[in-house]
Amino acid sequence: MKLVRSSQTQRNTGRPVHFALQDCDPCPVRPRCTKAASGKYGCALAILPREQQQVLWQRRQExxxxxxxxxxxxxxxxxxxxxxxxxxxxxxxxxxxxxxxxxxxxxxxxxxxxx
Structure with a gap:
């Protein structure tokens, strides 16, 4: 899998990771993913620090x-x-x-x- 680009978000809420479109195309759940407006990139994820992710999971359960x-x-x-x-x-x-x-x-x- 090839990482296309990565940069800090404006609010420092997470580390965005963008995957190449060719890596996402064969994925069976691809239709459920959001798409980049340009169609140039595949899936994008924001990876949070562990503590922030745990708080997020707790709030979602609440x-x-x-x-x-x-x-x-x-x-x-x-x-x-x-x-x-x-x-x-x-x-x-x-x-x-x-x-x-x-x-x-x-x-x-x-x-x-x-x-």
Whole structure:
């Protein structure tokens, strides 16, 4: 298998690894993979440090619990309400949010984060 390229991500969340397209083509699960927009490369993976990967696995397991799902439903409802409120405020002719809408969006986000 040939490694095509590798570089640090912008947020240092992992080490990206990109494989050559010819290495991925014969894979039986290839249709389930995402594809590079250019079609030039094969599969891409972000390899996290072990500690970060373990935390990620733990959080994904927590997301399967009923308690987490109920908590997230509340958050999703609040975020939807905020989003709808901001969209309903006046937008200029370019479709950009007005200064007041932007201010409301920031204020609601801060209130929702408990700060």
């Amino acid at each position: 997301q399967q619990t009923e308690g987490w799902k109920k908590s997230y439903d509340i958050r999703a409802g609040i975020e939807g309400t905020i989003s709808q409120s901001v969209r309903l405020l006046a937008q200029d002719e370019r479709g950009s949010l007005s200064w007041g809408a932007q201010l409301l969006q920031v204020a609601m986000a801060l209130l929702g984060s408990g700060r």
